[in-house]
Amino acid sequence: xxxxxxxxxxxxxxxxxxxxxxxxxxxxxxxxxxxxxxxxxxxxxxxxxxxxxxxxxxxxxxxxxxxxxxxxxxxxxxxxxxxxxxxxxxxxxxxxxxxxxxxxxxxxxxxxxxxxxxxxxxxxxxxxxxxxxxxxxxxxxxxxxxxxxxxxxxxxxxxxxxxxxxxxxxxxxxxx
Amino acid sequence: xxxxxxxxxxxxxxxxxxxxxxxxxxxxxxxxxxxxxxxxxxxxxxxxxxxxxxxxxxxxxxxxxxxxxxxxxxxxxxxxxxxxxxxxxxxxxxxxxxxxxxxxxxxxxxxxxxxxxxxxxxxxxxxxxxxxxxxxxxxxxxxxxxxxxxxxxxxxxxxxxxxxxxxxxxxxxxxxxxxxxxxxxxxxxxxxxxxxxxxxxxxxxxxxxxxxxxxxxxxxxxxxxxxxxxxxxxxxxxxxxxxxxxxxxxxxxxxxxxxxxxxxxxxxxxxxxxxxxxxxxxxxxxxxxxxxxxxxxxxxxxxxxxxxxxxxxxxxxxxxxxxxxxxxxxxxxxxxxxxxxxxxxxxxxxxxxxxxxxxxxxxxxxxxxxxxxxxxxxxxxxxxxxxx
Amino acid sequence: xxxxxxxxxxxxxxxxxxxxxxxxxxxxxxxxxxxxxxxxxxxxxxxxxxxxxxxxxxxxxxxxxxxxxxxxxxxxxxxxxxxxxxxxxxxxxxxxxxxxxxxxxxxxxxxxxxxxxxxxxxxxxxxxxxxxxxxxxxxxxxxxxxxxxxxxxxxxxxxxxxxxxxxxxxxxxxxxxxxxxxxxxxxxxxxxxxxxxxxxxxxxxxxxxxxxxxxxxxxxxxxxxxxxxxxxxxxxxxxxxxxxxxxxxxxxxxxxxxxxxxxxxxxxxxxxxxxxxxxxxxxxxxxxxxxxxxxxxxxxxxxxxxxxxxxxxxxxxxxxxxxxxxxxxxxxxxxxxxxxxxxxxxxxxxxxxxxxxxxxxxxxxxxxxxxxxxxxxxxxxxxxxxxxxxxxxxxxxxxxxxxxxxxxxxxxxxx
Numbered sequence: 014x015x016x017x018x019x020x021x022x023x024x025x026x027x028x029x030x031x032x033x034x035x036x037x038x039x040x041x042x043x044x045x046x047x048x049x050x051x052x053x054x055x056x057x058x059x060x061x062x063x064x065x066x067x068x069x070x071x072x073x074x075x076x077x078x079x080x081x082x083x084x085x086x087x088x089x090x091x092x093x094x095x096x097x098x099x100x101x102x103x104x105x106x107x108x109x110x111x112x113x114x115x116x117x118x119x120x121x122x123x124x125x126x127x128x129x130x131x132x133x134x135x136x137x138x139x140x141x142x143x144x145x146x147x148x149x150x151x152x153x154x155x156x157x158x159x160x161x162x163x164x165x166x167x168x169x170x171x172x173x174x175x176x177x178x179x180x181x182x183x184x185x186x187x188x189x
Numbered sequence: 190x191x192x193x194x195x196x197x198x199x200x201x202x203x204x205x206x207x208x209x210x211x212x213x214x215x216x217x218x219x220x221x222x223x224x225x226x227x228x229x230x231x232x233x234x235x236x237x238x239x240x241x242x243x244x245x246x247x248x249x250x251x252x253x254x255x256x257x258x259x260x261x262x263x264x265x266x267x268x269x270x271x272x273x274x275x276x277x278x279x280x281x282x283x284x285x286x287x288x289x290x291x292x293x294x295x296x297x298x299x300x301x302x303x304x305x306x307x308x309x310x311x312x313x314x315x316x317x318x319x320x321x322x323x324x325x326x327x328x329x330x331x332x333x334x335x336x337x338x339x340x341x342x343x344x345x346x347x348x349x350x351x352x353x354x355x356x357x358x359x360x361x362x363x364x365x366x367x368x369x370x371x372x373x374x375x376x377x378x379x380x381x382x383x384x385x386x387x388x389x390x391x392x393x394x395x396x397x398x399x400x401x402x403x404x405x406x407x408x409x410x411x412x413x414x415x416x417x418x419x420x421x422x423x424x425x426x427x428x429x430x431x432x433x434x435x436x437x438x439x440x441x442x443x444x445x446x447x448x449x450x451x452x453x454x455x456x457x458x459x460x461x462x463x464x465x466x467x468x469x470x471x472x473x474x475x476x477x478x479x480x481x482x483x484x485x486x487x488x489x490x491x492x493x494x495x496x497x498x499x500x501x502x503x504x505x506x507x508x509x510x511x512x513x514x515x516x517x518x519x520x521x522x523x524x525x526x527x528x529x530x531x532x533x534x535x536x537x538x539x540x541x542x543x544x545x546x547x548x549x550x551x552x553x554x555x556x557x558x559x560x561x562x563x564x565x566x567x568x569x570x571x572x573x574x575x576x577x
Numbered sequence: 578x579x580x581x582x583x584x585x586x587x588x589x590x591x592x593x594x595x596x597x598x599x600x601x602x603x604x605x606x607x608x609x610x611x612x613x614x615x616x617x618x619x620x621x622x623x624x625x626x627x628x629x630x631x632x633x634x635x636x637x638x639x640x641x642x643x644x645x646x647x648x649x650x651x652x653x654x655x656x657x658x659x660x661x662x663x664x665x666x667x668x669x670x671x672x673x674x675x676x677x678x679x680x681x682x683x684x685x686x687x688x689x690x691x692x693x694x695x696x697x698x699x700x701x702x703x704x705x706x707x708x709x710x711x712x713x714x715x716x717x718x719x720x721x722x723x724x725x726x727x728x729x730x731x732x733x734x735x736x737x738x739x740x741x742x743x744x745x746x747x748x749x750x751x752x753x754x755x756x757x758x759x760x761x762x763x764x765x766x767x768x769x770x771x772x773x774x775x776x777x778x779x780x781x782x783x784x785x786x787x788x789x790x791x792x793x794x795x796x797x798x799x800x801x802x803x804x805x806x807x808x809x810x811x812x813x814x815x816x817x818x819x820x821x822x823x824x825x826x827x828x829x830x831x832x833x834x835x836x837x838x839x840x841x842x843x844x845x846x847x848x849x850x851x852x853x854x855x856x857x858x859x860x861x862x863x864x865x866x867x868x869x870x871x872x873x874x875x876x877x878x879x880x881x882x883x884x885x886x887x888x889x890x891x892x893x894x895x896x897x898x899x900x901x902x903x904x905x906x907x908x909x910x911x912x913x914x915x916x917x918x919x920x921x922x923x924x925x926x927x928x929x930x931x932x933x934x935x936x937x938x939x940x941x942x943x944x945x946x947x948x949x950x951x952x953x954x955x956x957x958x959x960x961x962x963x964x965x966x967x968x969x970x971x972x973x974x975x976x977x978x979x980x981x982x983x984x985x986x987x988x989x990x991x992x
Contacts, residue, residue: 122787124961125786125787125788125960125961126581126582126583126584126585126788127583127584127585128583130705135743135955135956135957136954136955136956138957139954139956139957139959139960142960159992163963163964163965163992164964164965164990164991164992165992
């Protein structure tokens with residue numbers, strides 16, 4: 014027997030499933046927020062018409078793809094299906110993705126900790142990060158959202174917070 | 190700034206430190222164009238848990254690392270040669286040294302042999318020219334690290350290989366591997382970092398780049414060693430010490446080998462005593478002598494070892510003295526905390542007269558021999574205050 | 578010393594510094610198997626006689642007669658491709674870049690093309706595209722400021738397609754950086770002042786932005802202290818060799834700090850001001866630095882206060898109560914700008930409205946501030962700033978910096 018043995022790397026089914034589920038949910042929430050929130054809509058309007066971006070982890074997923082089709086923002090599933098992706102936000106490992114998506118680390122902090130890699134034009138990537146921040150504020154209770162974003166927008170009027178949240182949740186769950 | 194001569198600094202080591210640092214390894218290796226690393230470890234010293242944790246970090250990466258668990262104090266160039274042949278045959282393209290002590294030494298020399306495709310690794314010597322870049326090497330220290338992991342030296346079979354290209358490309362410091370169980374091993378890590386960082390920090394040739402590393406290392410030791418010794422399982426303190434050790438190795442690679450390093454090294458190579466234990470024993474004595482001979486700048490130790498306020502309060506001409514007393518106080522507190530566990534002299538460290546003579550014989554060959562032998566004599570006795 | 582939950586630090590550049598550091602280049606090249614470097618520089622550097630100094634220092638142990646001195650002030654893809662052809666046709670085996678940021682960017686671009694045998698540089702943009710060490714690159718900075726001799730990024734502009742391509746990889750780090758006092762001795766006071774403040778902004782922003790870590794901190798502290806001490810000295814006495822070397826070393830330390838810790842608001846607004854109004858980068862940094870500190874002060878007061886010791890020394894540090902140390906740092910940096918304003922006969926502007934063009938016309942009219950505030954939203958540096966910034970925040974800061982009045986901190990939105 015050789016003194017050196019090869020050790021096949023295992024898998025992480027639980028973390029993978031969590032990350033995949035979360036990405037699916039967030040993808041649908043972005044689609045919903047683009048209809049409900051004026052600021053999200055405005056951010057998307059400034060992006061090109063067939064703009065597509067993806068968020069996921071290296072080396073092989075899971076991924077979430079969101080894009081505009083004829084001006085409408087759509088969650089396009091977990092695979093870019095040959096569509097050109099203009100902005101790719103890649104997390105270095107599944108474990109790092111788990112840290113970010115279970116709100117142990119905010120997006121900004123994860124970027125600052127070199128966990129998140131951005132490919133594509135920087136202005137567009139920044140727009141995506143602003144959109145993700147707003148969506149997180151809608152989806153999460155204040156206590157968790159203030160961990161996930163740099164500055165919790167306590168100055169938002171109650172109407173935007175409450176109305177927006179109900180709208181985003183309903184549409185996310187119904188997928189409209 | 191003293192700038193009479195040209196000075197240079199280089200640190201090829203990238204440091205990744207903290208939560209889930211190990212899980213970034215596949216990404217880092219891919220970035221270095223490597224996909225099949227060989228893990229080199231002394232499994233007895235590092236423990237099965239460390240090996241499991243490291244290998245689990247490759248989960249979902251699609252990589253299949255190789256594992257050589259058999260490093261020991263006795264591993265020699267013959268083993269390196271055998272490993273080299275296996276590596277060339279199985280096409281490993283990167284090395285990961287897990288743990289401190291011999292594993293990084295062997296990994297560095299193995300990397301040299303494989304990268305140069307040396308026909309017979311037993312013929313490697315410190316004179317072997319190092320003209321080419323080597324393959325990527327990552328070091329992953331565990332409890333008991335002494336800082337030489339990140340350095341550019343490797344000791345195999347009484348030979349000391351040294352060169353910029355031997356240094357690892359990456360050091361991965363992770364909470365899960367930093368946490369330890371042994372108070373004495375934790376103390377040894379801190380003292381080795383303290384010793385080498387202090388020597389690099391005060392050496393006469395000014396080098397602000399080296400000082401950045403030694404400064405951070407010294408601060409971390411001062412702020413964390415007591416906590417880590419009180420509870421070696423304290424992840425934050427243990428990781429900070431691991432950082433200090435890694436930084437001290439980088440600073441050391443850019444300094445001339447100091448007296449503390451030489452003493453720590455010789456006792457470790459000959460008798461297996463952790464380097465930090467020996468360095469802790471002779472730290473105040475050696476630094477005091479440097480102070481008396483004004484060969485370096487011990488005053489520079491005051492800020493990292495006593496803190497900003499104490500440094501600001503002390504007039505420039507008193508800083509050397511204050512730095513030494515801060516150091517002595519720190520070591521006294523450490524001894525107070527560890528009690529009998531930390532040997533105070535060579536007798537308590539279990540060094541017999543016979544073995545001591547062997548060490549002295551070797552030290553005599555050093556250019557600084559008479560001085561180093563004097564320190565060994567001084568360390569032998571129990572009652573150091575009277576003699577010192 | 579703060580230990581972040583996670584950090585990365587990397588600077589694989591060999592740094593060689595001294596009054597006659599250039600003389601080391603032949604040995605360093607030969608060690609790396611290179612004998613024929615392509616020297617990349619610009620007309621300004623060559624015109625100031627710096628290439629003559631480099632050539633003399635290189636002697637005849639390496640072939641160093643191939644000099645491309647036409648790098649434009651703004652990096653250009655066409656120039657990169659042309660010089661890459663020159664490199665190949667002349668069978669060069671290393672690149673020696675002598676100059677400021679644009680020369681370094683161009684040299685890094687050439688290195689990608691010649692090392693990867695690429696036809697299209699664009700294929701190598703984006704993270705992770707480079708996987709191998711490139712040809713030996715020796716960087717000789719001629720301004721003590723940008724720190725690009727130790728950064729891993731390069732920005733190359735495709736002027737035909739109006740694209741700005743960013744390249745980032747550890748393999749873009751130069752192999753060697755040479756810091757030699759002769760390279761900055763002829764820099765006039767006004768340029769010395771603003772490039773020095775660029776370095777100061779790297780040191781200070783790196784110390785309080787989100788990616789800070791123990792090693793970037795140690796580099797920042799050393800750099801901030803040296804710059805505060807030596808910058809007025811060399812701005813006032815350009816021939817001060819010791820001071821020049823100290824500034825080169827300090828700018829390099831600051832470069833290492835910020836390329837590992839990144840920068841925030843000051844660079845964010847500074848880049849935007851530069852691109853909208855075409856004003857020098859260093860001047861924007863000098864003016865905006867106090868505002869970056871003030872805007873983030875509620876999140877980072879203790880951290881900022883730690884800068885007081887290296888900057889002002891023990892006596893001032895002790896005399897200032899801990900809760901006032903951050904504000905003291907702000908006022909000392911404003912004071913440094915005042916001092917440089919006096920030394921340069923007023924050319925070192927203290928606020929945005931004082932910046933003028935060659936004809937003396939204001940370069941930043943008040944009515945472009947909204948445009949700058951909007952442009953800043955497109956710049957990546959905002960990610961690393963401790964506090965969030967939106968359009969209104971940017972405008973508020975710019976208005977204060979235009980007037981030259983301290984920021985009204987009660988108006989800063991806190992989450």
